[in-house]
Amino acid sequence: MSTTTTGLLPQAAASESRPAGIPSFLELEITGFCQSKCVHCYAESGPHGSRGTMTTGDWERVIDQAASIGVRMVQFIGGEPTLDPDLPRLVRYALGAGLKVYVYSNLVHVTPPLWDLFSQPGMSLGTSWYSADPGMHAEITGSQASYARTRASIAEAIRRRIPVRAAIVEIAENQGIEEAAAELRRLGVTDIRIRRAQGVGRGARGDSGQLVSELCGNCGIDRAAVLPDGQLTPCVVGRWLDCGNVRDTPLAQILSGPAWRHTMTLVPRHADACSAVSGCAPASDGNDCPPASCQ
Numbered sequence: 001m002s003t004t005t006t007g008l009l010p011q012a013a014a015s016e017s018r019p020a021g022i023p024s025f026l027e028l029e030i031t032g033f034c035q036s037k038c039v040h041c042y043a044e045s046g047p048h049g050s051r052g053t054m055t056t057g058d059w060e061r062v063i064d065q066a067a068s069i070g071v072r073m074v075q076f077i078g079g080e081p082t083l084d085p086d087l088p089r090l091v092r093y094a095l096g097a098g099l100k101v102y103v104y105s106n107l108v109h110v111t112p113p114l115w116d117l118f119s120q121p122g123m124s125l126g127t128s129w130y131s132a133d134p135g136m137h138a139e140i141t142g143s144q145a146s147y148a149r150t151r152a153s154i155a156e157a158i159r160r161r162i163p164v165r166a167a168i169v170e171i172a173e174n175q176g177i178e179e180a181a182a183e184l185r186r187l188g189v190t191d192i193r194i195r196r197a198q199g200v201g202r203g204a205r206g207d208s209g210q211l212v213s214e215l216c217g218n219c220g221i222d223r224a225a226v227l228p229d230g231q232l233t234p235c236v237v238g239r240w241l242d243c244g245n246v247r248d249t250p251l252a253q254i255l256s257g258p259a260w261r262h263t264m265t266l267v268p269r270h271a272d273a274c275s276a277v278s279g280c281a282p283a284s285d286g287n288d289c290p291p292a293s294c295q
Contacts, residue, residue, distance in 0.1 A: 006253070013234045016200055019254060021256060022226045023163075024073065025074075025224065026225070026226065027074075027224070028075065028076050028090075029078060029079070029226065029236055030052075030054070030061075030076055030079075030090065031078045032045050033045065033050065033062050033079045033080065033084070034083070035080060035106075035143065036141040037142040038140060038141050040129075040201075040202060042202070042237045042239070043201055043236065044201045044202045045078060047131070049078075050086065052227070052229045052230075053228070054247070056090070058230065058246070059086065060093050061246075062246050063090070063097055066097075066251060068252075069251065069255075072099065073099060074102070075102040075126075075156070076100050077104045077236060078105075078146065080106055082109055082114060083109065084109075086113065087103075088117055091117055091123075091127070091179070092117070095133040098168040099122075100123075100124070102123075103126070105125065105126070106146065106150060107149070107154060108145065108149045108150055108176055109291050110156070111284075116162065116295060118160075118162050119162060123162060124162070124164075124165070125157055125163065125164050125165070126165045127150060127153075127154065127166055129150065129166045129169075129180055129184055130168065131182065132182070133176060134143055140169075153186050164189055164191065165230055166184050166192050168181060168184075168192065168194045169196070170195065170196040181288065197214075198216075198237055200237060200239075212266060212278075215238050215267060216237075217242055217267065218235075219233075219235035220234030220235070220260075229245070230245040230246045231244075232245065232246055232251070232255075233263075234264070241266065244257065244259055245261045
């Protein structure tokens with residue numbers, strides 16, 4: 001199985017303006033609502049998902065704090081971020097703060113105003129792709145419309161010259177991974193990552209639950225994530241690793257605090273092994289790092 005990684009998102013160079021331990025990449029999970037209900041979703045997002053307790057002002061304050069301490073890029077995720085009414089405002093706010101912006105979306109519902117927004121300098125898109133077979137794609141996402149709409153949106157993003165990264169998540173034996181990758185290449189996508197689904201959230205295998213062994217081993221290395229309730233965690237996949245809440249504690253204070261340092265000791269570090277297999281780059285990844293086993 002092959003995977004193409006062309007380094008879509010810029011790696012942050014070492015800088016005196018960013019203190020040691022401050023990540024260059026911050027994931028902002030602005031909603032748990034999604035029109036799909038993917039069988040493997042680590043966040044267990046779906047039609048009944050909540051926007052959480054973070055207000056627009058809370059997110060803007062986090063963006064300001066992130067820019068001030070040296071974060072280079074924010075990634076808006078969900079759930080499905082394109083369905084959140086605050087996404088356009090928050091994207092513009094982040095761009096205005098001098099940050100690069102990466103939106104990770106299923107690309108099922110992208111409106112004309114959103115296309116114009118995504119076409120702005122400093123924007124990148126990421127998406128998940130499952131199969132060249134529409135039926136298999138629908139079986140995984142729980143949506144009959146997802147295949148055609150996501151495919152059309154990928155083509156539109158390429159037409160608009162918006163940088164796109166696609167992650168093919170390996171879930172079923174008869175999924176047709178190579179065929180899925182070939183279809184993405186025909187659409188013009190050059191940054192393709194292939195990984196197996198991680199056994200957390202809705203994708204938990206048996207009694208595995210929230211096992212740190214399912215993490216890729218790069219959690220917290222040049223990245224952090226804020227969940228819809230304001231919880232700061234080293235990665236959205238390892239969402240049970242709670243280090244503090246940005247609603248009551250400044251971002252920089254949490255990142256330099258004892259809870260963050262302790263959490264870093266709980267994550268199994270398999271970065272070298274994973275990098276050898278997948279080229280995993282935490283600061284430029286779209287939640288598509290493989291689990292620590294690298295299988």
